Amino acid sequence: MVTSGNNYKDKVSQLISWGHWFSFFNIIAAMLLGTRYIVHSEWPETIMGQLYLGFSWIGHFGFLVFGFYILILFPASFLIPSQRLMRLFAVLVGTVGLTALLLDTHAYESLELHLSPLVWDLLLSGEKTDLNARWQYLFITVPVIFLMQLILSEWLWRKLRKLTRKHVGVPIAAVFGLCFLSSHLIYIWADANLYRPVTMQRSNFPLSYPMTAKTFMEKHGLLDRQEYSKRLDAQGVEESEQIRYPIEKITFNDQGTRQNVLLVVVDGLRSDMVNTETMPYLAAFAQQNQSFSNHFSASNENAGSLFGLFYGLPGGYMNSIRSTGNTPVLLNTLSKRGYEFGLFSGNGFGTPIYEEAIFNGRKLHKNSESADTRYSDKQAITDWKAWLDEQKVDKPWFSYIELATVENFEEGGNYIPRFKPSLGTTNLTAGHADTSQLLKNSYKNAAYHTDELLIDIFEKLVATDNLANTIVIVTANHGTEFNETGTNSWGANSNYSKYQLQVPLVISWPDTVPAVTERVTSHLDIVPTLMESLLNTTTPTTAYSSGINLFEPNPERRWVLAGSKKDIVVLQKNTVTVVDKYGNYRVYDQNYQLKDEGKPKLSTLMQVMHELKRFYPVN
Template sequence: MKDRTGRLQFSFFLYNSLFMSICLSICSGRFVSVVDTESWSWFNFVYFYAVAFSLYFFITFLVQLLLTGIFNIFKLRKTVIVLSLLLDAVILILFLADTFVFNQFRLHINLAMLEMTFLGGGQIVSFSPKMLIEIFGLSAACVAAAVLCVFLAVKLNKSKRFAVTTFVFSLLLLIITNGIHGFAFATHKQNYVEVSEMLPLNKPLTFSKLLIKTGILTKEEVYSTELPGNGKNKKMNYPLHPLVCKKNGEDFNILFLFVDSLRADMLDKEYMPNTYEISKEGIVFKDHISGGINTRHGIFTLFTGLPGSYWFKALSTKTPSILVQALEQRGYSIGAFTGAGLTMPEFNQTIFAGVKDLRLSSKGNNVIERDLDAIRDFEKWAEEKKNKGPFFGFIFLDNVHSAAFPEDTENTFYEPYWKQINHLELNNDFDREPYFNRYKNAVRFADRNIKKLIDFLGKEDLLNKTIIVIGADHGEEFNDNKKNFWGHNGNFTTYQARVPLVILWPGKQAEEVGYRTSMLDIAPTLLTDALGCENPIEDYSSGASLWRDSKRKFVFGSNYSNDAFIEPERIVIINKAGSLDYRLPNNDKASDRDVPSYWKEALKEMTKFLK
């Protein structure tokens, strides 16, 4: 009898998961109703519902096993049924609520959104009496569906053969749909890839490198910069209206000269004497915050003028940055010269998507050689382009990211320095000085390369014809706040988020700007003032003009798992768990835990360019 009871309980879970997955799949149809499915075939719809069914079958099955396993051990059969009923009802209510949230904001529910909704004083949702009645009615329908699921599972739990068949079928379906997604992701089939964004909790597999290694696909196919369907299947609403850019004066060349991992306080006559002297001729922004504390989001926000949260949508749709769109409309030659490759992060498939003959990598046995190769290639390219119309160049030096420099007498300025970096040794008691000295030596070498590039432009008579933007993707921390943070991507404090920004703009006077600016401001400033784009900035960016103090309440920040709103005296983070975390500028916990008054504005900016 003991064994039989266990088998009946297990069958009950399987059947309950079956009926729940059917209910959740039906509710998932609301996600389909708000996206553009004109290009979908019948198989795309089959795939969507197959993903929904298999995914939610196993999610509900595992949740039940985890939370009701203890009751099964003690043979409390009725308790198991009651608890399953409560779980089903909660899951259905939250899932249905998520479909309404997704319809309006193109985002899924997380703990932060719930906190903003119920503690934000009606900033996101104000509950009218009519709305409360509708919520009650929908919740009652979810409870009724949960009761039906449990009732049918109890009735059928003796039929164990069909239960096992259901489990095997769902498992095979999960494997097949993940296989389809992995291949579709590698071959840029947007209709399949976007399903992962539509369905909550869906994290399907990708295996592009495996497909290359096995010879199923080539690198050219996986890392293609061509837009899918010549752009016809683009799913971002970016820009909101067609871009209109016309010649409005002299067509200056534009050069981005960026250094990976260069923190703001390095722009100093001691650490970067050459760049410091160069900056005296330009406009220096003293409080410039990157849109990301890693390379992916820092460079993405630079070119797009969008918060970093748009990265994955831009990647899955292969949507080019607004800056590249404007440059191409104006007939600029576009070249990228980076020490590190453009395929990881996939800048070739996001910011530069669609650009022909894009240079993807540099040659060399180490980061120093690759940086020098990028510089040589740029100089050769610029010489060829200088009398053939305006050009845009992106130079991205990588040696500071690796704290690499030629370790000889000529290039060693700070001693003692850490001879061999071993990140396993880093802790809160580690003496940072040798490591920081190595970093500063690398900065001095990058400073020498910047001077080399500026001297080249002067020799080629290009300085007075080129807008030069000198900056960095993110900063670098060396346990500055004594909280054992090293490197970047760890927190949104000044050492990781603040970066140098110098703009040399022919005809503009040198000055220092003290108000806060954002990486999101650079693209719209160039589009408006250099490329003659007539659209209002709100049409294509969440940034503002660099030339005036926007008196903004916050600037956007992102890393691989968090979105941040960096205020002057506080940092509000949507963390990995999806809840709100409040920090001071030194990363201590903030006592002010009031819901931001700008939340609705921020949410709008994070979703308005999605279809």
């Protein structure tokens, strides 16, 4: 019995010692594969960033492989009595691990995503694409990896006694441990100080979750959370990739039609409000002009939607544009053509993107003459009318009017409510009060009032003989939801349903026949439409926008991009696919109900990822 017990202990001891060395050489193999992440990622320019890269490269892969050893091989050493069977099990584990790492490096190089449910689904989808074919070829290396693991296993077992006598295990473990600890300490400091050369490396390696300590530091007075938030927003600009915008020089046939342009954006107005009951004037105006009944905003929040409207680019490029201090190609071209600019907003241009990336340096009419009076839609229109009276007949102009009454419907306004009960006319504490109905009626009241404001704008265009020579575009930044999806979503910026993304688009273009366009259109399409049909550019649309000309006959379009800085949203017929920055995805139906079996197509995702990277310089 004593002999048997000693034999068991000796076998376990040998297997544990062998397992340590087996893990060490697999760490080296993982580090070598990990260089593919380093090559494909942005190289840190500072010594501190490079030092962190070295520490995290050694420490992370050391911790990753050794962690799997502790979780799988170490307990197996006690449970599997045969050393041959145990070593075969370890070889299989090592083969699976290195194969998964190899696939992950390829996913990172191709899609800039680590292995995730989305990537696995695409890999196993069976769809015939070049990427899928290349991934399948990677599985050819599995027998090679398995053979190498077998050779390593046998060699280590034979050399185990000699390796054990060298007493280098503790120093090696100390090096990996020190690198792991140092990388996390550096990241804690970098995260608190928003040091980009380090923080930009957060997701370079798979299963990488660098340690942060903002709550601890704030608790002990080492971090000011408000100041941190301000610097964090600024860093979003500083850490962005450099962008090529436009990709090539913009050229033109001639000076264009020199028609005036009036762009009216009604904040928060969803598409279904344009009807004879809620907005009868705009509904009639739509019937008499170009109406796009299936139009979607570029985002469900202000900054992304406005960015897409003026640049014709997805919101993912926003910080890169902000970092360059650039302005939209459309506005630059209008300036060069001698257009006068009249820019007005009923909420005082409250969205920072206006001054940061759209109207940089241009005069914004956003202040009331009286410090005690809030700048309103009515005041903005009054100022616009005065500005219009000053314009010369022989000089074209571009004017922008933002109306905020609809988005601020809960605050009420100086207008008589048409739809009741609504906020201000009903006691919310009453047992019979339907809060959802009260909110929606208040929203409809604001939309009805805005419709009357639009009458004032169009009557002024007629009175000054401008309408016949003015392109008038009426749309919205995003929609507003009243929990129609049953997901407890209210307002905007909470989901990507049609209630938050689908907005009206009505265009009055001189000398065009009234028509209703039912195909899917996007905010990204407005810039190329004006560039081609107003300014007569000869440069391909793809050089400056992700959209297409609204008047292009029967364009091939299987999907439309929307989203935000954190999500990619692909709008297709009857489906909405949302992919987050980690590669996790959700597929919804047209009513924004989650589809259990929904999967995006690999070919579609590859096209989307290409579009989101197309304006960045090729490494």
